[in-house]
Every structure is written in structure tokens, then in C-alpha cells.
Amino acid sequence: MSAAGGGLPGAGLLGVDEHLRECLALAVPLPPADLPLLDALGRVLAEDVVAPAPLPGADNSGMDGYAVRCADVAGASEATPVELPVVGDVAAGEHAAPLAPGTAVRIMTGGVVPAGADGVVPVEQTDGGTDVVRLRAEAVPGRFVRRAGSDVAAGEVVARVGDPLDPRRLSLLTAVGRASVRVRPAPRVVVMSTGDEVVAPGAPLRPGQVHDSNGVGVAAAALELGCRVTRAGAVPDDPDGFRAALADALGAADVLVTTGGVSAGAFDVVKAVLRDSGTVRFRRVAVQPGMPQGLGVLRGADGRDVPVFCLPGNPVSAMVSFEVFVRPALRTVLGERDVLRPTVPATVRGGWASPEGKRQYARVRLERSAGGGLVCEAVGGQGSHLVADLATADALAVVPEAVTAVAEGDTLECLLVGAVPR
Ligand code: AMP
Numbered sequence: 001m002s003a004a005g006g007g008l009p010g011a012g013l014l015g016v017d018e019h020l021r022e023c024l025a026l027a028v029p030l031p032p033a034d035l036p037l038l039d040a041l042g043r044v045l046a047e048d049v050v051a052p053a054p055l056p057g058a059d060n061s062g063m064d065g066y067a068v069r070c071a072d073v074a075g076a077s078e079a080t081p082v083e084l085p086v087v088g089d090v091a092a093g094e095h096a097a098p099l100a101p102g103t104a105v106r107i108m109t110g111g112v113v114p115a116g117a118d119g120v121v122p123v124e125q126t127d128g129g130t131d132v133v134r135l136r137a138e139a140v141p142g143r144f145v146r147r148a149g150s151d152v153a154a155g156e157v158v159a160r161v162g163d164p165l166d167p168r169r170l171s172l173l174t175a176v177g178r179a180s181v182r183v184r185p186a187p188r189v190v191v192m193s194t195g196d197e198v199v200a201p202g203a204p205l206r207p208g209q210v211h212d213s214n215g216v217g218v219a220a221a222a223l224e225l226g227c228r229v230t231r232a233g234a235v236p237d238d239p240d241g242f243r244a245a246l247a248d249a250l251g252a253a254d255v256l257v258t259t260g261g262v263s264a265g266a267f268d269v270v271k272a273v274l275r276d277s278g279t280v281r282f283r284r285v286a287v288q289p290g291m292p293q294g295l296g297v298l299r300g301a302d303g304r305d306v307p308v309f310c311l312p313g314n315p316v317s318a319m320v321s322f323e324v325f326v327r328p329a330l331r332t333v334l335g336e337r338d339v340l341r342p343t344v345p346a347t348v349r350g351g352w353a354s355p356e357g358k359r360q361y362a363r364v365r366l367e368r369s370a371g372g373g374l375v376c377e378a379v380g381g382q383g384s385h386l387v388a389d390l391a392t393a394d395a396l397a398v399v400p401e402a403v404t405a406v407a408e409g410d411t412l413e414c415l416l417v418g419a420v421p422r
């Protein structure tokens with residue numbers, strides 16, 4: 001790697017970490033709400049869940065078979081079976097009277113092991129008798145008995161604030177007696193694209209127009225996180241039109257994300273209107289792609305603060321800035337704990353240039369090398385309009401601010417946006 005400039009953000013630029021910190025500071029989880037378990041799928045816990053009782057609730061059989069006193073079947077084998085009278089049946093969930101010495105009960109998986117019994121002989125090792133049973137194996141104390149509390153102890157914390165509610169965790173909460181749970185509600189995210197040239201997906205294009213690929217990409221990324229998303233369509237580059245669209249959006253948003261209109265062009269409407277709001281700041285961040293960024297809070301319909309993230313319009317810049325800045329902020333609003341994507345180190349194949357004083361997020365494809373490590377290779381060009389290359393990238397390779405040239409054999413941390421190759 002060739003380096004210059006000592007790793008500081010370039011002159012007049014704000015560091016990536018500083019901008020991210022400010023984005024995260026705006027991200028406040030919504031007030032918690034109680035939801036029925038199935039409605040809570042994908043939400044994040046806003047309470048610690050304590051098991052009020054042990055699991056299992058009582059010693060029960062792990063097999064269909066016969067509950068016995070182990071001493072009564074000592075020495076039983078194929079050659080020397082032991083016969084015991086069967087004094088009853090215990091179905092799953094049932095209780096039986098204490099087991100008298102020299103007797104057995106037929107018990108099903110999940111049946112409560114009677115007091116006095118200390119072992120179970122599986123039905124496969126018996127003749128299946130209903131009045132008298134021939135037992136062809138010994139019982140080992142405790143074997144095939146699922147002890148009360150062996151899964152969860154009474155008073156145990158089984159899930160904690162910040163745990164995501166996936167099917168397995170919802171199943172556990174049901175097992176410990178819950179029907180509903182306190183969670184962070186999904187935020188309503190409004191995604192607004194700006195630009196006179198931007199038209200709806202599928203609409204016929206006049207020369208110079210583009211389809212709203214940012215709106216769909218950013219909205220899908222927010223949906224994938226579990227947010228409730230509305231795409232506010234394409235808003236023209238005129239201040240009055242933008243203000244009207246903004247008022248609508250704020251009426252229905254917990255978080256607003258805009259794309260376009262934040263750079264130094266003559267028609268950059270987002271910046272022109274929001275710069276004077278007093279609560280939204282625009283800056284140049286030491287990042288490539290995605291240098292112009294805006295962030296702040298606006299007043300929602302009910303007087304609540306609505307965090308606003310203003311991303312640049314170039315499609316790759318919009319998607320990369322969503323990844324690096326907005327995604328962690330939305331995950332914070334969702335109540336999650338580890339909001340940053342994992343990174344993996346990869347060895348560079350080929351090489352490319354990186355601007356001095358900016359942290360570059362280079363689109364790369366990952367591959368496994370013969371030795372088992374990961375190799376990263378730049379996909380196509382790094383121009384911020386190249387949506388086709390972005391779509392095939394597995395990761396964003398993070399090139400530090402000081403580095404001006406990435407070379408074959410360098411190691412870079414890669415932010416995973418796709419799956420890690422096996
Ligand atoms: P801007 O940041 O508004 O100056 O836009 C920069 C570039 O991104 C221009 O070429 C725009 O046409 C393009 N662009 C802006 N918004 C979108 C969008 N929603 N979808 C696709 N391209 C866009």
C-alpha cells in the first residue's frame with residue numbers, strides 16, 4: 001500500500017467516524033410496545049425475560065417405555081428378563097400415583113415420572129405388556145428422565161434487552177409462559193428521492209431521465225432491516241415542491257432518508273431548503289463515494305423529533321452512504337445492539353487508486369483462495385454511477401484515509417454486504 005497524508009481527513013472534510021457518531025447520536029429507539037409473539041417476529045426485545053417456573057416443570061420421561069424403580073430391574077437382560085406388574089398408564093402431561101416397589105407404569109414421552117420411580121426402560125427393550133411387562137434391560141437412575149429445571153431454572157433470564165426475536169427465541173418465550181412481549185416497534189421510514197430527472201420505476205424515459213433506482217434500493221435496504229418503509233417517489237428540484245413533499249413525509253415518518261440534491265449544484269434543493277432549517281447540517285465527509293452528506297432532526301406531525309439523513313444522489317454514493325451511516329442508525333432505532341456490519345480481512349488481487357485524505361469503500365468481489373483465506377478484487381470501475389458493478393459486489397473494501405494506492409497482496413478489511421464465499 002502506498003500512503004500519504006498521515007491518515008487524517010483531508011482539509012475541510014469531516015472524518016467518517018465522526019460523521020457516523022453524529023448519525024448514531026440522532027438514532028433513538030421508539031418507545032417500547034407489547035406485541036403478541038407472532039407479531040414480534042423480527043423485532044428487538046425491550047425487556048429481559050425471566051422464566052417464572054422451571055423447564056421442564058416436572059421430571060418427565062424422555063422415551064415411551066416403563067417407569068420403574070431401578071433396583072427392581074437390576075440384572076435384567078435379553079437372557080434374564082424381569083417381569084413386573086403394570087399398575088397404570090401415564091400419557092404426556094399426566095401425573096400418576098407414587099410407584100409401589102415391585103411394580104411398573106407404562107409411560108409416554110412427556111409423562112410425569114411418578115414419585116418413587118427413578119428410571120425408564122424404553123418400550124423397545126420390553127415386550128410392550130399392558131398387565132405384566134417383560135423388561136429385557138436394566139434401568140439406569142436418571143437415564144431417559146428429563147429433570148425438572150434441567151432446561152431452564154426458575155428465575156433464569158432466558159432473553160435480554162437487544163436480543164432479536166427470531167423463530168427460535170419466540171418458541172422459547174412461549175415455552176416459558178409468554179403470550180406477548182415488550183419490543184421496540186419498527187420505525188416508519190420515508191425514503192424520498194429528489195431530482196427533476198428522476199422518474200418512477202418502469203415509467204418511459206425521455207432523454208436524460210433516470211429511473212428512481214436510489215429510492216427502490218434504499219427503501220429495500222430499510223425494509224430488509226425490518227423497518228416499515230414508504231417510498232415518497234421522486235420530488236422535483238423546486239423548493240416549494242420539496243417543502244410540500246417534506247411536510248407530507250414528516251406526517252408519517254419516524255425517520256426520513258432523502259437522496260440527491262445535497263452537493264454544490266445550482267439546483268440542489270434538499271440542501272437549499274434544509275440548510276436554513278437550523279437543525280439539519282450539511283458537510284463534506286472524508287469518504288469515497290458519498291462525500292456530501294446532511295443530517296439533523298425535523299419536527300414530525302405530532303411534535304416528535306424525526307431524524308433526517310440526506311444522502312447524495314449518485315446511486316453508488318447513495319447505497320454506500322446508506323450502508324456506512326444510515327444502516328447502523330436504523331439498527332439503533334430498531335433497538336439492536338451490534339449495529340455495525342462485520343468486516344473480514346481479505347488479500348487484494350490486482351490493485352487500484354484511492355484518494356488521499358478520504359476513506360474509500362471500494363466495491364469488491366470476494367473469493368476463497370486455495371489456502372482458505374479470502375481474496376478481494378475490485379469490481380469494474382469505481383465511478384459512483386456504476387450500479388451494475390455495485391449489484392455484483394460482495395463487500396466494500398475499506399481503504400484507510402492515508403492510502404493512495406492499493407496493491408496486489410495488501411490486506412484490507414471488507415464490510416460484508418453479501419454472503420461470505422464458502
Ligand atoms: P444529485 O446528487 O442530485 O446531484 O445527483 C447526482 C446524480 O445522481 C445525477 O446523475 C442524478 O441523475 C443521479 N440520481 C439522483 N437521484 C437519483 C435516483 N433517485 N435514482 C437514480 N439516480 C439518481
Ligand code: MG
Nearest residue numbers: 195260261313
Ligand atoms: Mg439532483
